[in-house]
Amino acid sequence: MRLAALFSGGKDSIYAAYLAMQKAEVVCLVTLVPENKESYMFHTPNIGWTELQAEAIGIPHLIHHTKGEKEKELDDLKDAIIKAKEKYQIDGIVTGAIESVYQAARIQRICHELGLWCFNPLWKREQVGFLRELNEKGFKAVISGVFAYPFDESWLGKMIDEDAIKELADLQKRYKINPSGEGGEIETFVVDGPVFKKKIEILRSKKTYDNYNGLFIIEEAELR
Numbered sequence: 098m099r100l101a102a103l104f105s106g107g108k109d110s111i112y113a114a115y116l117a118m119q120k121a122e123v124v125c126l127v128t129l130v131p132e133n134k135e136s137y138m139f140h141t142p143n144i145g146w147t148e149l150q151a152e153a154i155g156i157p158h159l160i161h162h163t164k165g166e167k168e169k170e171l172d173d174l175k176d177a178i179i180k181a182k183e184k185y186q187i188d189g190i191v192t193g194a195i196e197s198v199y200q201a202a203r204i205q206r207i208c209h210e211l212g213l214w215c216f217n218p219l220w221k222r223e224q225v226g227f228l229r230e231l232n233e234k235g236f237k238a239v240i241s242g243v244f245a246y247p248f249d250e251s252w253l254g255k256m257i258d259e260d261a262i263k264e265l266a267d268l269q270k271r272y273k274i275n276p277s278g279e280g281g282e283i284e285t286f287v288v289d290g291p292v293f294k295k296k297i298e299i300l301r302s303k304k305t306y307d308n309y310n311g312l313f314i315i316e317e318a319e320l321r
């Protein structure tokens with residue numbers, strides 16, 4: 098079976114693609130780049146660096162731009178999937194959805210309309226266990242955005258290692274946050290892992306932060 102993976106560069110989409118590779122052939126990565134930073138459907142922090150990630154992984158990469166307007170952006174997603182189907186003869190789509198019914202239902206509907214299988218290998222995974230599995234498998238993900246209390250500026254650029262996972266598990270107990278960011282609390286960017294032929298070295302970055310909202314912005318990076 099030939100699959101296309103929806104690819105944001107974050108931990109969920111990359112790990113979902115990794116799991117799909119155990120069952121089928123992932124023949125391309127599909128990235129939607131929204132103009133609207135508040136897109137309901139698509140990840141935005143450091144989205145421009147997905148090209149470098151795709152190069153590191155060694156899989157063809159399709160980039161499709163969208164204004165990111167609620168619901169209208171689904172037409173752009175459908176167009177991107179149609180392009181992948183035509184170019185790579187795919188049989189299905191891989192998503193990194195864990196909890197978002199909003200996202201999962203809309204992607205499934207598009208796949209149904211196009212006669213494609215929708216594979217959601219992370220759906221309803223227990224989140225702390227998922228983070229530990231991600232870490233144990235050797236994936237290196239940095240936190241590229243924080244968007245909720247109690248995440249302060251110190252989280253920006255932090256690697257999701259065992260210490261960070263323990264902190265996230267504690268915050269889940271104390272504040273009911275989603276430790277993997279499924280409530281929009283955090284976003285991530287993966288720099289290395291078993292699917293990478295080369296790792297990404299971040300050479301220059303900056304942080305912006307105000308009132309529990311912040312970004313870790315990659316300004317320069319290379320493959321090593």
